[in-house]
Amino acid sequence: MTTHSIAALEAFANALYQAVGMDEDKAACVARLQVLTDAMGRRTHGLAMTPLYLADIKKGGLKVSGQPQVGSDNGTSAVWDGDYLPGLWLVNEAIATLIPRAEKAGIAAIAIRRSHHIGCLAALAKQAADRGFVALIANSDPAGQRVAPYGGTEALFTPNPFAVGYPGADHPVLVDTCASITTTSMTRQKYAAGEQFEHPWLLDAEGRPTRDPAVLEHSTPRGSLQLVGGGEYGHKGFGLALMIEALSQGLSGHGRKDAPSRWGGNTFVQVIDPRMFAGAGADAFAEQMDHFSERCRENRPIDPARPVRVPGDQAARGIEQARRDGIGYDAATWQALTRWAGELSVAMPAH
Amino acid sequence: MTTHSIAALEAFANALYQAVGMDEDKAACVARLQVLTDAMGRRTHGLAMTPLYLADIKKGGLKVSGQPQVGSDNGTSAVWDGDYLPGLWLVNEAIATLIPRAEKAGIAAIAIRRSHHIGCLAALAKQAADRGFVALIANSDPAGQRVAPYGGTEALFTPNPFAVGYPGADHPVLVDTCASITTTSMTRQKYAAGEQFEHPWLLDAEGRPTRDPAVLEHSTPRGSLQLVGGGEYGHKGFGLALMIEALSQGLSGHGRKDAPSRWGGNTFVQVIDPRMFAGAGADAFAEQMDHFSERCRENRPIDPARPVRVPGDQAARGIEQARRDGIGYDAATWQALTRWAGELSVAMPAH
Numbered sequence: 023m024t025t026h027s028i029a030a031l032e033a034f035a036n037a038l039y040q041a042v043g044m045d046e047d048k049a050a051c052v053a054r055l056q057v058l059t060d061a062m063g064r065r066t067h068g069l070a071m072t073p074l075y076l077a078d079i080k081k082g083g084l085k086v087s088g089q090p091q092v093g094s095d096n097g098t099s100a101v102w103d104g105d106y107l108p109g110l111w112l113v114n115e116a117i118a119t120l121i122p123r124a125e126k127a128g129i130a131a132i133a134i135r136r137s138h139h140i141g142c143l144a145a146l147a148k149q150a151a152d153r154g155f156v157a158l159i160a161n162s163d164p165a166g167q168r169v170a171p172y173g174g175t176e177a178l179f180t181p182n183p184f185a186v187g188y189p190g191a192d193h194p195v196l197v198d199t200c201a202s203i204t205t206t207s208m209t210r211q212k213y214a215a216g217e218q219f220e221h222p223w224l225l226d227a228e229g230r231p232t233r234d235p236a237v238l239e240h241s242t243p244r245g246s247l248q249l250v251g252g253g254e255y256g257h258k259g260f261g262l263a264l265m266i267e268a269l270s271q272g273l274s275g276h277g278r279k280d281a282p283s284r285w286g287g288n289t290f291v292q293v294i295d296p297r298m299f300a301g302a303g304a305d306a307f308a309e310q311m312d313h314f315s316e317r318c319r320e321n322r323p324i325d326p327a328r329p330v331r332v333p334g335d336q337a338a339r340g341i342e343q344a345r346r347d348g349i350g351y352d353a354a355t356w357q358a359l360t361r362w363a364g365e366l367s368v369a370m371p372a373h
Numbered sequence: 374m375t376t377h378s379i380a381a382l383e384a385f386a387n388a389l390y391q392a393v394g395m396d397e398d399k400a401a402c403v404a405r406l407q408v409l410t411d412a413m414g415r416r417t418h419g420l421a422m423t424p425l426y427l428a429d430i431k432k433g434g435l436k437v438s439g440q441p442q443v444g445s446d447n448g449t450s451a452v453w454d455g456d457y458l459p460g461l462w463l464v465n466e467a468i469a470t471l472i473p474r475a476e477k478a479g480i481a482a483i484a485i486r487r488s489h490h491i492g493c494l495a496a497l498a499k500q501a502a503d504r505g506f507v508a509l510i511a512n513s514d515p516a517g518q519r520v521a522p523y524g525g526t527e528a529l530f531t532p533n534p535f536a537v538g539y540p541g542a543d544h545p546v547l548v549d550t551c552a553s554i555t556t557t558s559m560t561r562q563k564y565a566a567g568e569q570f571e572h573p574w575l576l577d578a579e580g581r582p583t584r585d586p587a588v589l590e591h592s593t594p595r596g597s598l599q600l601v602g603g604g605e606y607g608h609k610g611f612g613l614a615l616m617i618e619a620l621s622q623g624l625s626g627h628g629r630k631d632a633p634s635r636w637g638g639n640t641f642v643q644v645i646d647p648r649m650f651a652g653a654g655a656d657a658f659a660e661q662m663d664h665f666s667e668r669c670r671e672n673r674p675i676d677p678a679r680p681v682r683v684p685g686d687q688a689a690r691g692i693e694q695a696r697r698d699g700i701g702y703d704a705a706t707w708q709a710l711t712r713w714a715g716e717l718s719v720a721m722p723a724h
Binding site: 094099101127129156172188197199203251255258260264265272277279299306307310317321325329330 | 445447448449450452477478479480481482484507509521522523524525526527529530537539546548549550554572579580601602605606608609611612613615616618619620622623624625626627628629630643645647649650651657658660661662664665668669672673674675676679680681682683684
């Protein structure tokens with residue numbers, strides 16, 4: 023597999039976005055965060071998303087220029103209307119806005135309604151954690167129906183991703199999870215590859231567990247993604263889904279009641295300054311959490327070949343490797359990018 | 374089973390706590406919230422906890438008098454040192470402190486270190502949700518080791534409960550969950566009853582799934598509670614556990630590094646005023662979330678005999694029933710309470 027340097031890939035994606043009219047700051051930000059996402063190993067949400075974004079820009083879904091409208095703002099909490107601007111850029115701007123507010127008040131939050139897709143939440147949480155802050159990000163798409171409430175059969179909400187990032191000794195801890203066992207992207211990928219899931223992580227239209235992604239991608243009536251906990255204790259996943267709906271749709275004042283049909287997302291972003299908590303001083307948070315991470319990593323593993331990892335460890339190794347060796351892409355992603363480069367007269371990455 | 378009225382049970386528990394020297398305000402608060410917990414149906418955390426609290430007061434673990442020390446406070450965020458005062462009272466005080474702050478800033482939070490056990494998180498979240506606020510509560514006990522990190526064999530942290538409450542049309546939505554599939558209380562109850570769990574929700578000391586509560590309550594070396602997601606996707610439960618550790622121990626600046634051996638808890642309490650978000654006005658949050666709850670309840674169920682419930686629905690029905698019919702207790706709980714009433718010369722509930 024041919025690999026390309028991070029810098030070359032960023033310049034390439036940036037040029038693609040600018041070629042369809044995206045503002046310079048937004049194009050640079052989206053390109054940087056998508057390449058970072060690939061370096062972190064979350065390949066469904068890196069440059070594999072670029073052709074989908076470019077197609078949605080062409081049909082007028084993803085907006086390429088403008089600013090969010092501020093709905094309300096008291097200096098600590100705010101609501102932004104994202105006007106379907108790039109979600110990665112909007113959340114990155116929200117984090118930049120929230121950091122000085124958290125330095126003052128300890129916590130600060132922005133609920134964003136009508137954003138476009140926000141991509142990889144862990145890459146965004148890292149933007150705050152790298153600077154010494156705790157970030158909580160909760161996201162849902164009011165236009166998507168892929169998960170049923172616990173005990174139900176009809177897909178009603180999205181996987182509802184949720185991320186937490188906080189600083190660590192060598193690299194941040196980055197938790198990126200969601201209320202369903204598997205995700206929309208994984209389901210599409212499995213279906214496109216003609217594969218079944220290893221475990222029955224979906225439900226058919228009657229609520230029977232199945233490994234077949236076609237229940238969501240092809241069948242009528244449609245099935246749904248199983249909640250975390252599945253049939254045994256899916257009330258736990260359902261609880262998480264409700265929390266994320268309340269933060270991202272309730273607090274932004276926009277959601278499923280408005281029945282939007284456009285690809286988008288609502289996002290709750292909160293930044294916490296641990297220096298304003300942790301009474302004993304600036305290092306108390308780090309002392310506790312670094313101690314905890316080390317106790318996790320040295321925990322005797324079930325399988326000696328698979329030591330315990332803390333979330334964020336693998337991403338940090340991926341970034342290190344990408345910086346050294348560059349990043350390679352699968353044939354399908356690279357072909358789609360090559361087609362767009364041809365159509366938009368953008369040069370492929372040089373190195 | 375004999376039942377007693379809510380008022381009589383509250384007066385009884387209040388008298389027990391005051392008989393061992395607890396301040397009047399604390400005794401009344403703990404009694405009220407424990408009886409509420411029973412009414413909500415969370416029977417492991419209601420008056421079944423009273424004998425454990427009384428025993429811990431007698432041996433000097435649970436403090437009965439005093440005030441939390443304020444470690445830092447900027448008007449929006451604060452750290453309290455709970456000095457092992459009753460956790461239900463401390464968190465209830467924190468919520469009362471946070472509500473006017475949230476009305477001003479939209480969000481406000483207190484991290485409490487060195488609290489005693491905080492009881493049922495849903496009953497606490499309800500104290501904010503009943504008044505129109507969103508509450509997030511995360512709790513861990515740095516003295517407890519019952520759950521291993523994902524892929525590990527050695528119990529390192531607690532189930533780490535987490536609750537979210539928000540207002541709803543008829544009653545609040547109350548999510549009360551944790552990072553492990555089952556809980557410490559359920560494990561103790563199963564072990565005491567000589568029962569196995571229905572599913573393999575624990576791991577033995579080698580990390581093999583088991584239904585046997587003895588791996589935690591009796592065996593050496595000890596086993597652990599399985600994370601939400603178990604062997605298949607326990608990284609999801611582990612991620613939640615890390616979030617809760619960071620909020621409750623990292624932000625309070627006290628935790629496993631201090632290796633306390635005393636029964637206690639660290640708690641992060643956040644209150645959000647949805648009226649300060651939800652740009653479109655005071656009702657935008659309620660409109661979105663009530664719509665969502667209704668769509669959940671009318672979702673076609675897998676089993677027609679078991680309609681979809683929203684978390685909080687069952688608690689609301691339990692409270693209604695308890696107000697009408699009173700609350701009855703199992704023999705073991707009632708015997709333990711009767712013994713304490715005798716020892717402390719407190720009259721049993723009259724009606």
